[in-house]
Amino acid sequence: MSNHELSSSGESDELKRSLSNRHLQLIAIGGCIGTGLFMGSGKTISLAGPSIIFIYMIIGLMIFFVMRALGELLLSNLQYRSFIDLSTDLIGPWAGYFVGWTYWLCWITIGIADLSAIIYYLEFFNQGQSFSPMEGAMISMAAIIFIMGLNLMTVKLFGELEFWFALIKIIAILVLIAVGLWMIFIGFTSEQGDVAAFSNLWSYGGMFPTGSAGFLAGFQIAIFAFVGVELVGTTAAETKDPERNLPKAVNSIPIRIIFFYVFALIIVMSVTPWSHIDPKVSPFVNLFSQAGIAAAAIIMNLVVLSSVMSSMNSGVFSTSRMLFGLSRENQGPKSFGVLNKRFVPSNALYFSGVCLVAGAGLQYLVPNTIEAFTLATTLSTVLFICVWLIIMWSYIVYYKTRPDLHAKSVFKMPGGVLMCWVVIVFFIGMIVVLGLEADTRKALMVSPIWLLILLIGYLGFYKKRAK
Template identity: 80%
Template sequence: MANNNMHSPSENGELKRSLSNRHLQLIAIGGCIGTGLFMGSGKTISLAGPSILFIYMIIGLMIFFVMRALGELLLSNLQYRSFIDFSTDLIGPWAGYFVGWTYWLCWITIGIADLSAIIYYLQFFNGGNPFTPIEGALISVAAIFFIMGLNLLTVKLFGELEFWFALIKIIAILVLIGVGLWMVFTGFSYQERGESFVAAFSNIWGNGGMFPTGMDGFLAGFQIAIFAFVGVELVGTTAAETENPERNLPKAVNSIPIRIIFFYVLALFIVMSVTPWNKIDPNISPFVNLFSHAGIAAAAIIMNLVVLSSVLSSMNSGVFSTSRMLFGLSRESHGPKPFGVLNRRAVPANALYFSTLCLLLGAGLQYFVPDTVKAFTLATTLSTILFICVWLIIMWSYINYYRLRPELHQKSTFKLPGGLFTCWVVIIFFIGMIYVLSLEEDTLQALKISPIWLVILAIGYFFFNKRRKQDK
């Protein structure tokens, strides 16, 4: 568990509980609606067809179980501040070290992917012309410093910004569903590339059935779809800074299935009702396309701004998460001591600066991988692999908790449905997802380089474990 003996300028060096229920609820929604939904859904639909609806429901159910396990663990001991604390306590110091640093790298790689997405969507406002590598790097640097500046202020400001970022995404999807339903019920017709189309629910199953690309296409759809869910566990990293976690955390977790069905399944059902799945361009956001077909003025401008706000929201969450992970790692002697110091606003500023520096190095990728879509795919696949590792450690922690602390499990008012059986189902599913990522060439590349991180971690653990023993 977290070491409380270190002191710093704010509340003896401990994080403040400044996030309200309103903030936590919208952070949970924002975590459910990621950049992957807006940017990656076109490619996912082109691979899997209408079966993408089942893919999102299956992944959503597994993520819900991960979140229920996470919630039960965090509420079993309110001294647990994040994954680091309970994995250290229930598995061992190496697990806390592994999950903390891996989760940190998860959000760094997502931050790099977000930089590629920002550049990609800003090209729309550049007349569709690609930016030069130098222009791309300058845009990345500006975005990084903007997000860092916001996170240096207060935790409450982070919550407020995420509240509004999430609200923008929610309104955009609600409007999309409303406009799409209107198009279907009025039999709206439009032309695209010389072809005529009529919006109708029959477009879902009328072009080869629900599994038109077979099992290969169905499995390929998981590769991109799973990235859309990364960040949903952000609720767990905010637990240490949330008011009344016993009441607010269960409410945020239990609402996840409804949000997934509504924001993912219903939204994509409407998109494929308006445009047949095999006519959706994988390189263009289907959300932008739908509004354009409806003839709504400035639809493309509005949706590109929405997607940009979604990307900034993801970066904002990422910078927040990385700084809190480094703070926790430092407190467990798994990271440099300066990362465990808070500034007068109760923000781990040193940890924040380090994460910012790493993102700046990531901005340099614009020189080496000027193809933003390729850079986005590589970064998102690597982050997906790492997130799966984090989710597996959470489930492993739960298995040990269930066996070693049966009295806490019995007392829990927020249990994981199915207990150990559900744990093993989730573990088998995510191991299967790692295999699925090996089936495509672009995702296989990221899978091949991921073991390098394990080697780096092993070297780092030897160094920090030596320091832990000296501290004792």
């Protein structure tokens, strides 16, 4: 019997392949459309202007190659359940330990950022009044309990919920594009006197109005918009027929990025000139407000809230699967490797939930939700870059040490090892860029503390257990 099949008694200590192609496709899209796009794009536009279009295309291209490398690796050995398995096998136990725990922290920090975003967007329904720290903490607790309850159900239910969450986001962006095109077509004029037209893209200082410094600064938040796209790899262990479904999901990423990011932002900046966009307000919500469609602005706020909840839902799912994988590799507590009767790693879920509750305490320490969001997103971006670098490193080792598997692969990564090095150099450069701005430099300076904690944990606990 294979690792992922049920035994005759109906019980198994392995994850079930319960997610269909429909679930995987929409999870892939949902991973592409996250909090970073809805909440972070306003600030990115204020930093980079229309050059944000090129920023998203460049990052999207690099992420596509990361996903192609990950896709080939996962399909080369169907016993690989996640990054932990393939990095442990190809690089060594330390790499699996590092990538597993780091990816877990990535999603915990994103969960904390999402809690800030939930509070921020609920203030819209509170007549724009800020919540007190106590109210913020109560909202955070309610969100955590709700998401935990969803994830304790079956894997298929998770896939179904993500399917509908993603569908809501897709419909919202399609409506935004349609409304924006209509406003451009009729030459809509805002209360501030701005006329909607495609020429707004280059009429306010050109495509690079803030120069090279602004262009580089735009990468900081834009990268965060892409975190979660590798969730397709995390769900591979629970997907039916991965040889057929995984390539389809990965190959469609570039089209989704062009449509949902590039085209949507072209519309947003054509309706409202980039220099008139408030970095503290979601440009997606603002577009409907500009059109004078009050009800649509309310609906868009609800859509953004559902997007944030979707991000948290995916994050909690990912953290529990990473802890499950770490436990199975003896790199985490044994209890995290226990599945409940619904084949969900419940103990791992509870632990992640407790850590998110601790993160909710940030509302007391950093009552400014935008500042808390920026700190959490920058830290998670640094850690995600580390995970992507390990994936590329794993591919280089695989390419050199498993030439027979590479030769047999029907889903080869374009460009091979050369493209791996291009991606590695790009993301190392992005870590340097994160140090250029004061607000992101704080989180960058904090990130080595995590590496130190990991080193102590690896040498002090895992090494002893391995012996």
